[in-house]
Amino acid sequence: HVYVTILETPKDEAKWIANQIETLVKSKSLDYSDFGILLRSVNTSGEPLIQEFKRRKIPYLVGGTAGLFRREEATAVGKLFTWLYDEGFWRDHRGKVEYSDLIESAIGDWERATGVILSVDREGIKEELKKWKNDVRNSKFHNFQDAYHALLNILRFKELNPNDKLHASIMANLGRFSNLLSDYENAIRIGGNKLRWNNSNLRGLMWYFYLYATTVYEEQSGEDIRGIDSVQITTIHQAKGLEWAVVFIPALVYGRFPSSYMNEQKKWLISRTLFPADRYDLKEDDERRLFYVAVTRAKSTLVLNSFKRISVRKSMSKFLKETLTDNPKIIHSMDPKGDRVIDVDVEQSSGSENEIYTFDAGEIIDYTKCPYFYRLRYVWSYNAPLNEELGYGNALHYCLRRAVELHRKGYNSLSAILEAVNNDFHLPYAPKFKAEEMKKSAERILMDYVIENLDDISSVSEVEYRLEFPRKNSTITGKVDVIIDRNEFVEVREYKTSTKVTKPDQVALQVKLYTLGLGNLGYNVGKGSAVYLSERVMKYIDVNDKSLNYAKAYAEQILTDIHNQKYEPKLGDFCEKCDY
Structure with missing residues (x-):
C-alpha cells in the first residue's frame, strides 16, 4: 500500500x-x-x-x-553533571542555562519527561543533589557509572515502570547517556590514568557535552x-x-x-x-x-x-x-x-515472531543470572563501571591463545606461557604498578595450569573458534576458548577466571551450547570441560544426548522469554555482584 x-x-x-x-x-x-x-x-x-x-x-x-539531547530526561541528567563544574552552563536548541539555574532547569526537564514529580519535596531533592555533588568532588565515587547510578536514585529512577512503554523508552535513553559517560571516562583513564574529580575533568565533561555529545549521540540505534x-x-x-x-x-x-x-x-x-x-x-x-x-x-x-x-x-x-x-x-x-x-x-x-535476532551465548548465560540485569545490559545498554582490573579475564584468555600459537612454532609449553605473558598481557585501565602486580599473578596462574595439564597445550586444535548456529527463530553466536583433539573425538573447553561471577552450571550451559553448534558443523564432541584458573580447578561437563537435549530446550525457553520481553528481577546471590 x-x-x-x-x-x-x-x-x-x-x-x-x-x-x-x-x-x-x-x-x-x-x-x-x-x-x-x-x-x-x-x-x-x-x-x-x-x-x-x-x-x-x-x-x-x-x-x-x-x-539523545532532544529528550528531556537526557538534558536533565546532562545539566546535573554540568552543574558539578563550578562555572558550568548548558546550551542546546532551547537556549543557554546559566550555572545558578541548572538545578531548577534539570528538575523541570526530568518532571516533564518522566512524570515523576520532584517538586513535592523540591528542597529535599536539592539537598540530596548538593550532597551528591559534594560526594563526587570528594572522590567518593570511583567511576562515572557509580556517580550516575547515585544520581538516578536521587531522581527516583526506580519509580519508573519498565513495563510502561513511555517509561521504557526513557529508561533506554538514560542507558544511552551511560554510554556517553563511559566514552568520556575511557578517554581520561586509558593507559592507567587515575580518575580525578577536579575542575579540569569536570570542565572537560561540560565542553564534551556542548561541543561534541549534543550533536553526535543519538538515542538507541535501530539494531x-x-x-x-x-x-x-x-x-x-x-x-x-x-x-x-x-x-x-x-x-x-x-x-x-x-x-x-x-x-x-x-x-x-x-x-x-x-x-x-x-x-x-x-x-x-x-x-x-x-x-x-x-x-x-x-x-x-x-x-x-x-x-x-x-x-x-x-x-x-x-x-x-x-x-x-x-x-x-x-x-x-x-x-x-x-x-x-x-x-x-x-x-x-508483523515480524516479531518471524524476525531473526542474533544472540551471543554469553548473553544467554547472563539472562540466567538475572533477566532484569540482561535488560539493563543488553536491551537498554547501561555500561558496566570502569575499574583498574577491567580486562583481566580477557588478558588471560589472550595469553593462553598466544601460548598455543608459540607452542606450535616450537616453544616448549612453559616458555610459551612466559613469552606470551611478558609480551601480550595488557590491562588498559590499570596504573603501572597495578598492571605489573596483576601480570605476575597471571603468569603464576597460567604456569600452574600448564604444569598440571602439560599435554593439553600440545593437543589444542583450535583456539577462540568462532561459530554460529540457528536456534528458535534466532542465531546463537559464540567463541569456543579451545577445542582439544582427543584423536577419536574432540573436547570443548572454557576458561574462566573464577566461579565468583559465573557459576559452574552457567558455564556448563555455555559449553553445551557450543557442543550443539559444533555438532552442526560435523565435530564429534565427546567431552566438555571448564577450567577456573584462579582456583586451579577443572570441572568436566556432561555432553551426552540427554544433557544436550535439556540444554537445547532450556536455551530455547530463554530465547522465547527474551522475545516475549520477560525481564523480571531474579533476587539472590548475584545481586551483590551486579554492576547496577
Whole structure:
C-alpha cells in the first residue's frame, strides 16, 4: 500500500501522522515499534513530530545527530553533571542555562519527561543533589557509572515502570547517556590514568557535552532497540538495513528533500586539491539513492507526506512529483481532513515472531543470572563501571591463545606461557604498578595450569573458534576458548577466571551450547570441560544426548522469554555482584 498526503503545515503533518499511528495501534494489533518515520534530517524536520508525540504521550525514539539531547530526561541528567563544574552552563536548541539555574532547569526537564514529580519535596531533592555533588568532588565515587547510578536514585529512577512503554523508552535513553559517560571516562583513564574529580575533568565533561555529545549521540540505534516498543524517528541514512510495517516519509518539500545543500561544494580546513573532495560533495544521484532507501523500508505500507507552507509557501519535492507522475495508479491520495485510515497487512508485516535476532551465548548465560540485569545490559545498554582490573579475564584468555600459537612454532609449553605473558598481557585501565602486580599473578596462574595439564597445550586444535548456529527463530553466536583433539573425538573447553561471577552450571550451559553448534558443523564432541584458573580447578561437563537435549530446550525457553520481553528481577546471590 502506498499513500500520499499533502498537509497545510509541518504541525498539521505531525498531527495527521500521530492520528494514524494512534488509530492503528488501537484497532489493528500493531505495536508502536511497527512504525518508522524517516527524515532527510531530524534536526531540520523532526521537532514538530517530537512535540506532537510528547503531547499525546506516544513513546518514541529519535535517531540522527539531533537524537539523545532532544529528550528531556537526557538534558536533565546532562545539566546535573554540568552543574558539578563550578562555572558550568548548558546550551542546546532551547537556549543557554546559566550555572545558578541548572538545578531548577534539570528538575523541570526530568518532571516533564518522566512524570515523576520532584517538586513535592523540591528542597529535599536539592539537598540530596548538593550532597551528591559534594560526594563526587570528594572522590567518593570511583567511576562515572557509580556517580550516575547515585544520581538516578536521587531522581527516583526506580519509580519508573519498565513495563510502561513511555517509561521504557526513557529508561533506554538514560542507558544511552551511560554510554556517553563511559566514552568520556575511557578517554581520561586509558593507559592507567587515575580518575580525578577536579575542575579540569569536570570542565572537560561540560565542553564534551556542548561541543561534541549534543550533536553526535543519538538515542538507541535501530539494531539496539529490540524490546523497546516505540515509534522510531530517524534519518534515512540510519534506516539502511532496517524495516518497519509502516513507514512515513514526511517533509517532502523543496529544500528539504533533496537537500538544499545539493550541488554545493563542501568547505574543508585543507585544500580540496589534496584529496578527492568531489566525492564528498552532495549530488542529485546521491539524494536519489537515499530516496530509494527510504521508500524500500516498508514491509506493508508506505506513506509519502508533504506540506504547503511554513512561514512562506513551499513547493513539493521534485522526488515526490516524479513519483506521483510515474505511478499514477499505484499511489492513493488521502484527504488530510478525512477520517480514512491507511491500510496495513498485519499478518504480512508483523515480524516479531518471524524476525531473526542474533544472540551471543554469553548473553544467554547472563539472562540466567538475572533477566532484569540482561535488560539493563543488553536491551537498554547501561555500561558496566570502569575499574583498574577491567580486562583481566580477557588478558588471560589472550595469553593462553598466544601460548598455543608459540607452542606450535616450537616453544616448549612453559616458555610459551612466559613469552606470551611478558609480551601480550595488557590491562588498559590499570596504573603501572597495578598492571605489573596483576601480570605476575597471571603468569603464576597460567604456569600452574600448564604444569598440571602439560599435554593439553600440545593437543589444542583450535583456539577462540568462532561459530554460529540457528536456534528458535534466532542465531546463537559464540567463541569456543579451545577445542582439544582427543584423536577419536574432540573436547570443548572454557576458561574462566573464577566461579565468583559465573557459576559452574552457567558455564556448563555455555559449553553445551557450543557442543550443539559444533555438532552442526560435523565435530564429534565427546567431552566438555571448564577450567577456573584462579582456583586451579577443572570441572568436566556432561555432553551426552540427554544433557544436550535439556540444554537445547532450556536455551530455547530463554530465547522465547527474551522475545516475549520477560525481564523480571531474579533476587539472590548475584545481586551483590551486579554492576547496577
